[in-house]
Amino acid sequence: MVRREELLLNFLTALSSSRYADAERVIGLLERRLRSRGEWGQGYLMALRGLLSARKANDRHAFRIDLNEDPKVLRELRREFGSHARAKCHADFDRGYFTALRELVSVALKARQAQAQNPRTV
Template identity: 35%
Template sequence: MSVPLVHLTRLFQLLSERKFAEAERILERITERMKRSGLQEFNRGYLEALSGIVLTYRSGGESYEFFSNLDLNDTEALKRHYLDFKQNSENPLHADYDRGYFTALADYMRVVLRTVKGKNEDEG
């Protein structure tokens, strides 16, 4: 099930602004929306990935190697991560849970890339 890009963008924007209570409300909306579709394992993986991202921001990211080393100014690396997550999300050899998890990470990278591109265009 596809989550509207506007919800994901808002979630990640709130996280970057450290507005965790509002971010949790957006995550709850996403959770309720996903519960209505029938893809239980996919949705569980997707939601656990989003919850992990929220936890990473809330804890400052020190204990999560990938996110703490993510350079938001390196668009080429961001694109590589996005493509890697997207490829894993489409791999039929992965279980539904794993595909959901990788889909959430790919969606996160897609929003980050759009945000970075928008900032670069505003500055340029």
């Protein structure tokens, strides 16, 4: 079974290269895995669907994440999204939503760091 981190990397790669059908397939795989997570899983998937929808619509005002973001910005975003994902005052849906964003940012940061160490890997 493919780890969620690998699926998110595939999602980001597909999103960054405008391969929307591939990104939708990743969401479908995650949806099957997260069915039992209830509201949390729904929030997680909504974050991914929102990013995909904004990219498809070329919405320049929506939050966008790319694999070539500045690592400093990525670390700041990861900290911000992580604090929301852990906040007990948020509903499960919201915590799932922010968890997806935090994990996507973490995956982008790891990919960026790997690219800096070995430019041919990503």
